Every structure is written in structure tokens, then in C-alpha cells.
Amino acid sequence: MVQAKSWVLVKHFDGFPKDSDFAIKVEELPEPKDGEVLLEAIFLSVDPYMRLFSKMHMKEGDVMIGTQLAKVIQSKNSAFPVGSHVVTSCGWTTHSISDGKELTPVMADWPEDVSLSLALGAIGMPGLTGLYGIEEVLGLKEGETLLVNAAAGAVGSVVGQIAKIKGCKVVGSAGSEAKVAFLKELGFDEAFNYKTITSLEEALRKASPDGYHCFFDNVGGDFSNVALEQMKHFGRVALCGSISVYNDSFPQTGIFPHTTINHKELKIQGFWDTQWKHKDGESLKRLMAWCKQGKLQCREHVTKGFENMPAAFMGMLRGDNIGKAIVAV
Ligand SMILES: NC(=O)C1=CN([C@@H]2O[C@H](COP(=O)(O)OP(=O)(O)OC[C@H]3O[C@@H](n4cnc5c(N)ncnc54)[C@H](OP(=O)(O)O)[C@@H]3O)[C@@H](O)[C@H]2O)C=CC1
């Protein structure tokens, strides 16, 4: 018998999450039946969407939603032998039983010198999001200027690096001096700390006086309203997320951007990476190749210990992470 520890949402978040919103539950798992496997979490992901999803689809007492990189430790399913690794969306739990249907094996020939945790980051969902946002949504072309916010995070850092691979000028914003230094290290042409500038409008204008062809928006809210004003005519916006409003208990009010969008004839597309799931196999190989060639730096912010899942999640929402926020069990 194996004991599974899970983090449950005891109380719906009201504003920014707090320690008391989470509790640990322990349960004995049965032996896997024919066709089933027993999984042990190695790395768990903490992502912004968990904050939104909890409000939309979870009830109090549910295990927190989430994805992990797990090892098969018992198997009665020949497709998943003992010792193999999978990505699974079984939530914030140390052990789980699966019939294999929802499991994604890690890419064949995963190099030994590349941490498997990247399957939750730059060579996983956030990396795919950056790639699809650039190629499928924006159709970013060589010589264009791209703006990305939350640029030092999991998605943003991949976005900026792919845009540089494609021969573009890249401007990034992030919330600390250490993050700005990281963006410069990654090859961003311009980077600024949005928390310390006196005017976002001025910072954006200084970074690219001629405006922006493309905007990869991770933040939403006031930032987006100001950035839209500096798009070029026929500019394109990939609306990836809006983390600045995820913790709001009441909708924020702000300026209405519709006249700007109309006047500049902007194209704005909201998207999820899952729209291009059929391309994931090929896309992951491309991300891995860039990583191995040193063109894609895959920085991670690793928190040790399953007991620290809530702290890691809240830290990511607060901006503690440079690169992908991960928990190592
Ligand atoms: N459409 C899709 O398929 C997907 C969308 N996303 C979205 O992409 C965005 C980034 O996700 P991800 O890369 O995983 O997370 P990150 O690794 O970027 O972590 C979140 C970051 O958001 C920044 N942040 C937090 N609050 C604010 C705020 N009020 N204003 C500005 N920045 C803030 C912090 O950085 P800082 O210090 O710079 O403030 C923090 O580090 C999110 O909006 C997410 O929902 C993610 C995955 C898939």
C-alpha cells in the first residue's frame, strides 16, 4: 500500500491566496489493477491558470488542479513500464493511479543531461505556448519589433528567445532588476522594470520609438491598455493571459481600448496552446533542439519539498520566480 499526500483547496481564494486556503490530505492507494499504473511525482508545476481554474471549476475540498512529471513505480500496463516517465494532470499529489489514457510519455530520447523538469516548462506546456503564440497567432516575421510582458517568466522568457532566433527586435518588461539583467543575458534588445519606471508610456516609447508590430500579452489590465496605444497600424496582439487581474475579487475598471483597436486596425487573438495539440510532438523536438544548441536558455525557479507547494504557487503569483516555477518533491 502506498500513501498519497495531496494538497486540497479548503477555502476558495478571496483575493491573493493564503496558507489557510490549503490543507494536506493523506489517503491509502489500492494496488493498481490490470491496465493501471502507480505513479510517483518527481516534479510538480505551479502555474497562473490554477488561480483562475479554482474559481471556475473547483469546489472546496477538491485536490488542487495541476500537472506533474511522474515516474511509473508499479505497472500493469505494458505501454508504461516501471521506470518510465510521464506528464500527467493528476493535481497536487505525490502518488496516483492511472489507467494510462490521460498520460503523456516524455519525448523519446530525452537527453540524459537535460532535466526532466523542463517537460513542465520550456520543453512543455509553457514553451509550446510561447512557440504557438509567435508562429500560429502572431506570425512574427524577421525584422519586426515584439513587446512581451512578464518576460522573465516561463512563457515570456521563451517568447523573447524565439523572437530573437527569428531575427526580431525584442522589448521585455519584468518586475525586478534581477529579472531585467536576466532578460539582457537572454539577448533582449531592451528590458525595463515596470515596477520602478515613472511612466510605462515613456518606457515603451523609449524602447521602441517607432512602435510595435507585435505584442505578446501575458499581463492584461492597465499594462495592455497603455501598450495598445503604441502598436503600429495593423499591429498584432497574442493575448496569452492576464495575470494582473487573476487575483481580483471584483473586476477592475479602466480605460476602454476599443477606439484604439479600431483606429489602428489591430488584430487581437486570445488563445490556448491546446489549439495546436496535433503539432506538439514536432514542436517539442524543435524546442529541445534549440535548448541543446544553446539558443534557448531554460531557467527554472525550483522550490524543494512537496510540503511547500502552496508557498511555491503564491511565490509565482507574487513574481518570485525567474524562469519556470517548479516544485521538486
Ligand atoms: N494561453 C495559454 O495557453 C497559456 C497562457 N499562460 C499565461 O501566460 C502568462 C504567464 O504565465 P507563466 O509564464 O506560466 O507564468 P510566469 O512564470 O510568468 O509567472 C508569473 C509572473 O507574472 C508576473 N506577474 C504577477 N502579477 C503581475 C501583475 N500584477 N502585473 C504584471 N506581472 C505580474 C510575475 O512576474 P513579474 O515579476 O515580472 O511581475 C510572475 O513571475 C499568464 O498570464 C498565464 O495565464 C500560460 C500558459 C498557457
Ligand SMILES: CCCCCC(=O)/C=C/[C@H]1[C@H](O)CC(=O)[C@@H]1CCCCCCC(=O)O
Ligand atoms: C480562461 C483563461 C485561461 C488563462 C490563460 C492560461 O493560463 C491558459 C492555460 C491553459 C494551458 O493549456 C494549461 C491549462 O490547462 C490552461 C487552461 C485552463 C483554463 C481554465 C478554464 C477552463 C474552462 O473554462 O474550460
